Amino acid sequence: MAIAVPFIAFLLIGAIAAYHRLRLPVWAALTITALLGCWLFGANPTATLIATAVVVLVSVPLLLPQFRLPFITAPLLKFYTKILPPLSETERVALEAGTVGFEGELFSGKPDWNVLLSQPKPTLTAEEQAFLDGPVEELCRMTNDWEITHVHADLQPELWDFIKKNRFFGMIVPKEYGGLGFTALANHKVIQKLASVSSVVSSTVGVPNSLGPAELLMHYGTTEQKDYYLPRLADGREVPCFGLTGPWAGSDATSIPDYGIVCTGDWNGAKVVGVKLTFDKRYITLAPVATLIGLAFRMYDPDGLLGDKRDIGITLALLPRDTAGVDIGRRHFPLNSTFQNGPIQGRDVFIPLSQLIGGEACAGKGWQMLVECLSIGRSITLPSTASGGSKMAAVVTGAYARIRKQFGLSVGRFEGVEEALARIAGNAYAASALAEASASAVARGELPAVPSTIAKYHCTEMGRQAAMDAMDIHGGKGIILGPRNYLGRGWQASPIAITVEGANIMTRSLMIFGQGAILCHPWVLKEMKAAGLADEGERLREFDKNLFGHIGFAISNAVRSLWYGLTSSRIGAVPGDTYTRRYYRKLNRYSAALALMADTSMLLLGGKLKFKESLSGRLGDVLSHLYIASAMLKRYEDQGRPQTDQPLLAWSFHNSVHKIEIAFSAALRNFPIRPIGWLMWMLVFPWGRRAQAPSDRLGHKTAALLMSPNEARDRLAVGIFTTPCENNPAGRINSYLQKVILAEPVERKFLKALKNSDIEALDFDKQLDEGVREGWITAEERRQLEELREMTIDTIAVDDFDTEELRSAGYRHLPRENRAAA
Structure with a gap:
């Protein structure tokens, strides 16, 4: 011994x-x-x-630096430069465009939770709240989604007028240009509320306040461009769109085939230097009604009119709709959502250099401009839309499941339905927290490149899952379209959000971990920059400092990962209360394991890692759920640690950590170098995988929160349109919940007495008459049951149509003798 x-x-x-x-x-x-x-x-x-x-x-x-630098660091630097995968210019710009927030702590293996918890609680200004309570509420009341999607295939003229008059298109435009000057958080809240009643209205408002001319002009526009265009965009005189995607370049924006040749041409009667554009774009939201087109293209200067550089690079420009040669085609028909979307083409369209966004000085900088603004769009519009839809699905499906009965029992009491209800509630809680976290990051002045991709991917996926579960519970109510259907259009539209601003498959497998592993890692980007320094002495010293910092970091994470695994994350100083400390400790464990896995993967796979998309996607899932769980804990803290929210937090948290362990397990079992995978398994899972999916007992508690009035349910419903009115059947059903619950004891008493009686009446009204005469119920209770009947009928009712009403306008306009052939 x-x-x-x-x-x-x-x-x-x-x-x-x-x-x-x-x-x-x-x-x-x-x-x-x-x-x-x-x-x-x-x-x-x-x-x-x-x-x-x-x-x-x-x-x-x-x-001893005199020994270490020449004999250890220098050979390692030489080896490092050989294995370092070359960064293309587009990759370099993408890495340098974003900022790093709390997600960097999650990559550290030792998160400083004070960084998260010290962030200010997201709050709206009085002016922003008044806009939500006033114009946004009124727009929701005016919105009839069936009229929009089926009858008009467009917003009605009064909706367009209201949106423009109240400057919905100018929410992000500063006040000095006539806009509302709202924060990103207010933008999120507006889109979330509109999405809860109509995805067409939310996308129509969201796009001009996301990636588009206004956002780009605010960041890069010349003084003249800002002074002219921003006031017109703010008050709706200009309706914007942005042309990025084309038939040959979708998510890969760097391969844009659309081009512009620098030349001289006529503009407003004068001979000027400009660009002659040829382009073919599709899937462009608002294109059919746009008056101002933002356009991405590759700019060439074959005659050297602007300098020696012939391939100037991706450039952005503004084209008025009436520019000669611009052709806005007929509309696309996106899964029956009918928001304005269509193609744009142009050939030999001449514009002066003054129409380049930012002028000649910004020629060739379009990729950087797009990357920065895309991260803002991903952070707000799509997550907010998914959050609004998920929250509405949770609230109304909970009410429906309580009101709708089968076999004499509310359908929400069946365990299979409870499971789906819990999933809806958990996804709504997580999506809401994640969407607010990403919007708050933008509001703080960050450019959250990695959180924006996390929010875009996971909010839209959770929204799609919530829509599917809500449809399953509603059954026939959900699949029969009509004015009473508040789910069908949302279900049809759910795949739309997962395809735009980078398809979700690509976002998960390439972007989340691909960017995060370099941008968020405390040492990797520093090492890469050090290796690229021109001065040899400075390069060696900087690389030495970062290399050995990285080595110590990697050793620490291996030890921390093993320790947390051996102790099941039960030891360690963390914030929170007695309920949440265990959650913070679990996240510390998975943070250390992620940092260890990231270092091992980058060291052993090098440049090949970018082609290991399955591995990248799984590690991206780990990072994502770490961030989602952190956002939920921050929300829980900001709301004063409400005890009634604990089932929602618990279900969502256990769901996330279960998915984290599944992702780790798949990554380790399929690691390209098998012995390393086995060794890593022992460090990450010394006792094997332990995290479990949310239990049935927890699912029961979570589902129950949706089916009865309570503070947690009310908090979940904050920010969506629940006002009961003619155009909002979901709001009406939600408003019935309290009265239905109060009537349930009377209903049970009446049905029990009826079952044990010899009354032969089959008609409900006659049964009620007998019940009053026999003394089973009072006259007041009879009125209560009649009201219950009316509310139930409104809840379960669906629409029917004459065949002619459902036929397309094109069919109806055919001569009668030609209809049979059609």
Whole structure:
């Protein structure tokens, strides 16, 4: 045993130092002190000397820069530059365009939770809240989604007028240009509320306040462009669209085939230098009604009119609709959502250089401009839309499941339905927290490149799942379209959000971890920049500092991952209350494991990692659910740790950590270098996978929250349109919940008495008459049951039509003798 003591002390001090990330001199001093103690207290002298020699051999060369730099760092730098995958210009711009927020802490393996919890609570200004309570509420009241999607295939003229008059298109435009000057958080709240009643209205309002001319002009426009266009965009005189996607370049914006040739031409009667454009775009939202077109194209200068560079690069321009040669085609028909969407073409369309966004100075900078603004659009419009739809699905489906009865029991009481209800509630809670977190990041002035992709992918996926579960519970009510159907159009539209601004498959498998592994990692980007420095001495010193910082970081994460795995994350100082501390500790564990996996993957796979899309997607899932769980904990803290929300938080959190372990498991079992995968498994899962999906008991509690009035349900419904009115059948059904619950004891009493009686009446009204005469119910209770009947009928009713009403206008306009052939 005396022989083992020095080595145990050596390993123990090393593990403690690595766990706490102590510097190398501190580790060396502590270890030498411990070994000296072993010597003095009778440990085996030979073993002590051997352990001391190891400490000296490791620490002395590393602590002496005169030795370390030329003999250790320089060869490693040479090797690093050989294996470093080359970064294209587009990749470099994408990495440098975004900022890093709390997601960087999640990549650290040791998150500083104070960074998250010290962020200000998201709040609206009084003016923003008044806009939500006033014009937004009124627009929701005016909105009849059936009229929009089936009768008119467009917003009615009065809706267009209301939107323009109240400057919905100018929410992000500063007040000095006539806009509302709202924060990103207010933008999120408006889109969320509109999406809860109509995805067509929300997309119509969302696009001009997302990626488009206004956003680009605010960041890059010349003074003249801002002064002219921003006031016109704010008050609706100009309706904008932005042409990026085409038949040959969808998500891969860097491969845009649309081009512009620098030349001279006529503009407003004068001969000027400009660009002659040829382009073919499709899937462009608002294109059919747009008056101002933003356009992305590749700019060439073959005659050298602007300088020596012939391929100037991706450039952005503004085209008035009436520009000669611009052809806005007929409308696309996106899954019966009928928002304005269509193609744009142009050939030899001449514009002056003054129509380039930012003028000539911004020629060739379009990719950087797009990357920055795309991250803002992904952070707000699509997550907010999904959040609004998910929250409405949760609230109204909970009410429907309580009101709708089968076999004398509310359908929500069946365990299969409870399971789906819990999933809807959990997804709505998570999507709401995630959408608000990403919008708040933009409101704080961040450009959240990684959180925006997380929010876009996961909010839209959770929205799609919530829509599917809501449809399953509603059954026939959900599939029969008509004015009473509040789910069908949302279900049809759910795949739309997962395709735009980067298809979700690509977002998950390429972007989330691909960007996060470099942008959020505390050392990788610094090492890459250091290796690219021109001055040889500075390059060596900077690389040395970052390399050994990275090595210590990797060792620490291996130790932390193993420790958390062995202790099941039950030990460690974290914030929170007695209920949530266990959650923070679990996230610490998975953060360390993610950092370890990221380092191992990048070290061993190098440039090949970008082609390992399954591995990248699974590690992206880990990062995503770490961020989602963090957003939910922040929301829980901001709302004052409400006890009634705990089932929602618990279901959503356990769902996330279960998915984290599934993703880790799949990544490790399929790691390209199998022995490394086995070794990593022992560090990440020393006792095997332990996280479980939310239990049935927890699902029961969560589903119950949706089926009765309570504070948690009310908080979940905040920000959506629940006002009961003619155009809002979902709001009416939600408003019935309280009265239905109050009537349930009377209904049970009446049905029990009726079952045990010999009354032969089959008609409901006659049965009620008999019930009053027999004394089973009072006259007041009879009115209560009649009202219950009316509310139930309104809840379950669907629409019917004459065949002619459902035929297309094209069919109806055919001569009668030609209809049979058609």
